[in-house]
Amino acid sequence: MKNKIVAALLAFFLGIFGVHKFYLGENLGGILYLLFSWTFIPGFLAFFDFLGLLLMSDQAFNAKFNPGIPYSVLDGSRSAQDITVALSQLKKLYDQDAITAEEYEEKRRKLLNEL
Structure with missing residues (x-):
């Protein structure tokens, strides 16, 4: 960026x-x-x-x-739709064994805390 x-x-x-x-x-x-x-x-x-x-x-x-x-990602604010998309992408990474279970849970919690 x-x-x-x-x-x-x-x-x-x-x-x-x-x-x-x-x-x-x-x-x-x-x-x-x-x-x-x-x-x-x-x-x-x-x-x-x-x-x-x-x-x-x-x-x-x-x-x-x-x-x-998306501009919302650049200015730091995320909509619920952006977070939902990010969560689905995170789940795909976890399913492909690209990230560990611990990394998945940590990033998932961070995203859910933004709601």
């Missing part, structure tokens, strides 16, 4: 080399920033990337760079 603050800090301090682009999964952009870093143009562009990342809402950032992760 990508973090907006980390991406903004990478853009500010290492943006001339395109590190923030690689972090955000924009590898082509990262390669271009790296190839043209000697011209200092990527450093100028990275400053605007930095400002854009800071001004972007958390919801817009997560929609663009963390697709497929």
Whole structure:
């Protein structure tokens, strides 16, 4: 899961080399920033990337760079439906012997305490 603050800090301090682009999964952009870093143009562009990342809402950032992760999981609040889905996934892991009985019970209790 990508973090907006980390991406903004990478853009500010290492943006001339395109590190923030690689972090955000924009590898082509990262390669271009790296190839043209000697011209200092990527450093100028990275400053605007930095400002854009800071001004972007958390919801817009997560929609663009963390697709497929429900926003309720990212902000820490879970609905009853999310917990039910998590419990069924946990049960599947237990049935496949991917986790022990102790791990299953511990995680199940944590999920049920969130209700």
